[in-house]
Amino acid sequence: LAKTTQPISMDSYEGQEVNITCSHNNIATNDYITWYQQFPSQGPRFIIQGYKTKVTNEVASLFIPADRKSSTLSLPRVSLSDTAVYYCRDNYGQNFVFGPGTRLSVLP
Amino acid sequence: DTGVSQDPRHKITKRGQNVTFRCDPISEHNRLYWYRQTLGQGPEFLTYFQNEAQLEKSRLLSDRFSAERPKGSFSTLEIQRTEQGDSAMYLCASSPVVGAYEQYFGPGTRLTVT
Numbered sequence: 096l097a098k099t100t101q102p103i104s105m106d107s108y109e110g111q112e113v114n115i116t117c118s119h120n121n122i123a124t125n126d127y128i129t130w131y132q133q134f135p136s137q138g139p140r141f142i143i144q145g146y147k148t149k150v151t152n153e154v155a156s157l158f159i160p161a162d163r164k165s166s167t168l169s170l171p172r173v174s175l176s177d178t179a180v181y182y183c184r185d186n187y188g189q190n191f192v193f194g195p196g197t198r199l200s201v202l203p
Numbered sequence: 204d205t206g207v208s209q210d211p212r213h214k215i216t217k218r219g220q221n222v223t224f225r226c227d228p229i230s231e232h233n234r235l236y237w238y239r240q241t242l243g244q245g246p247e248f249l250t251y252f253q254n255e256a257q258l259e260k261s262r263l264l265s266d267r268f269s270a271e272r273p274k275g276s277f278s279t280l281e282i283q284r285t286e287q288g289d290s291a292m293y294l295c296a297s298s299p300v301v302g303a304y305e306q307y308f309g310p311g312t313r314l315t316v317t
Contacts, residue, residue: 127304138207138294138308139246182245186304191236193245 098122099183104198113170115197117183120164126185128159128166133180133196142181143168173201207309209295215315216285223281224312228297235278236306237270238294239263246294252278253300285316 100118107113119128127146131139143150145157145166156169170177180196208227216222228235234253238246249268250260254275264270267285272278282289292313296306 129304136292136311136313138296138311139306141305141307144304180245191248191251191306193238193247195243196245 098185098192099194101181101183101194101197103195104200106200106202107173108202109174110172113173113177113199113201115168115170115181115183115199117166117168118164119166119183119185122163122185128157128163128183128185130155130157130166130168131182131184131193133182139182139193170199173199175201175203177201207295207297207307209293209309209312211312212310213313213315215317218285218287218316220285221281221283222285222314223279224293224295224314225277225279226295226309227277228295229307230276231299232297232307233275233300234298235272236296236298237278237280238296240292240294240311241290249280282314285314287316290314290316 098121127144129144130142132142133139143152143155143157145159147159150157158167178201180198182193182196184193210225214222236251237249240246248261249264250270252272255272267283270280292311294308294311296308298306
């Protein structure tokens with residue numbers, strides 16, 4: 096049973112900002128929120144992690160509200176190469192669960 | 204370091220045969236994880252090691268599956284008496300103990316059971 100909920104798919108156009116929101120209804124006090132990107136026939140790649148407020152790196156930003164019941168991955172100015180599946184997760188005990196992810200399609 | 208490596212990348216076997224996969228983690232990482240992924244689904248956790256100790260196993264890991272990490276470095280995942288339902292991508296990941304939320308994945312081994 097996945098602990099997180101996120102949209103199954105999203106479409107965007109090149110150059111747009113994309114925001115993918117995940118629900119973390121069962122997040123525990125000590126859990127961190129992480130996001131991964133996966134291309135076909137490859138293993139997932141870590142993008143970003145956070146505990147609360149906002150985190151930014153060279154790839155994305157992660158917004159986590161005070162109640163930590165959701166998180167939003169923001170990808171600025173997407174390109175065709177950002178077409179992939181994006182997974183959010185939070186660590187529940189030591190079971191590292193992935194949900195079905197969000198399939199992002201970037202169109203020209 | 205070139206990251207997590209897995210061998211073989213592809214394996215085709217007949218039902219009932221045994222198969223073994225190998226994973227070499229990033230050298231300084233203490234934790235090693237195995238996942239299974241089928242088409243259109245997210246990775247499913249199978250088991251993980253901290254050094255040579257196997258700390259947790261998913262109920263998905265039936266008695267036909269066994270994993271080892273004998274010296275705390277590379278790991279093997281063996282599937283005995285393979286079934287068609289075992290066809291999947293088997294992913295290995297590693298992480299340091301500190302910052303274990305960030306996992307580094309290998310390219311996976313794609314198993315096809317005919």
